[in-house]
Amino acid sequence: MLPASSEGASLAQPNETENGCRLGFIHMAARGIGQVISAQVLSGTTLTLGWLGYVPLLIWAVSQVRWVELFTDRRRQHLLFGTVFCLFALWLVRRDFDTGVSYHFIGMTAVTLLLDWPLAVLGGFMAQLGLLVLGRQDLAALGVNGLLLVGLPVLIAEACAIGVERAQPRNLFVYIFCSGFFPAALTVLACLSAALGLLWLDGRFAMPEWLSDFVGYLWLMMFPEAFINGTVISALVVFCPEWLETFNRTRYLQAPWKEDER
Secondary structure: OOOOOOHHHHHHHHHOOHHHHHHHHHHHHHHHHHOOOOHHHOOHHHHHHHHHHHHHHHHHHHHHOOHHHHHHOHHHHHHHHHHHHHHHHHHHOOEEOOOOOEEOOOOHHHHHHHHOHHHHHHHHHHHHHHHHHOOOOOOOOHHHHHHHHHHHHHHHHHHHHHHHHHHOOOOHHHHHHHHHHHHHHHHHHHHHHHHHHHHHHHOOOOOOOOHHHHHHHHHHHHHHHHHHHHHHHHHHHHHOHHHOOOOOHHHHOOOOOOHHHO
C-alpha cells in the first residue's frame, strides 16, 4: 500500500493529468478488488458498518466449523494452515508501478472449494492478520476489506457450488468451470462493483467521467483470476480429489459405462 500523509495528498496526485487520473483510479479500484481499501478514503460510518458485518460473519463461521473433526484430523489441519500460508503469500505478491498502480489476485474461490466456507472465512481472516502485522492493511478498515476480500468471494463461490451440486452433474468439467473458473471471474466483477460503490457513496474520491472505459481493464483482471482458480481446482481434482470438501468423487469419477447408476 502506498503511504499517504493526508487524504488530500493521496487523492490530489492522481488528478494532475488525464492519464494520471486514469491510472490513479485504476489503482484505487484494484485495491478494492484484490488488496485493501485504505481507511483514509472511507468514512467512519462505512468503517463501522464494515466491522458490524464482518464480526458476525466470523462468529457464524466459527460456530459452523466441525472443531472435533478438525482437531483429530491432521490432514485437515495441514490443509488449513497450508492454504492460509499460500493465500497470505498470494496476497503479498503484487505489482506496484511508479504511476501508483497496484494489483494482486484474490484466490478465495479455490480456498472455498478446498476447505468449505466456514474454514475459508477463518483462513481468509488469518491471512488478513498476517497483512496487518506487516503493515499492508489498516486495522480500522479490516472489517470492510474482510467483507470485500473474504466474505463476498466466499459467498459467490459457495452459492455457485451449491447450485452445481443441486444440478447433480456427472461431467467433471462442469465442476471445474461452473464451481471454479466462472465464479472466480464473477468474484472480480462483484468485488470491483462493491468497492466502487463504497467510494462513490462516501464521496471521498471523485468518480471520473470516463468510468465506462474501465470495462476494458476489468476483463484483464477477470480472466487471470478465473484462470488461476480454475487451474488450481483442475490440479486438485486430478491429483488430490479427496482434499476438496465440495467435490463428489463418487459421482464425478465413476466409470462412464455404469449405465445402471444413471
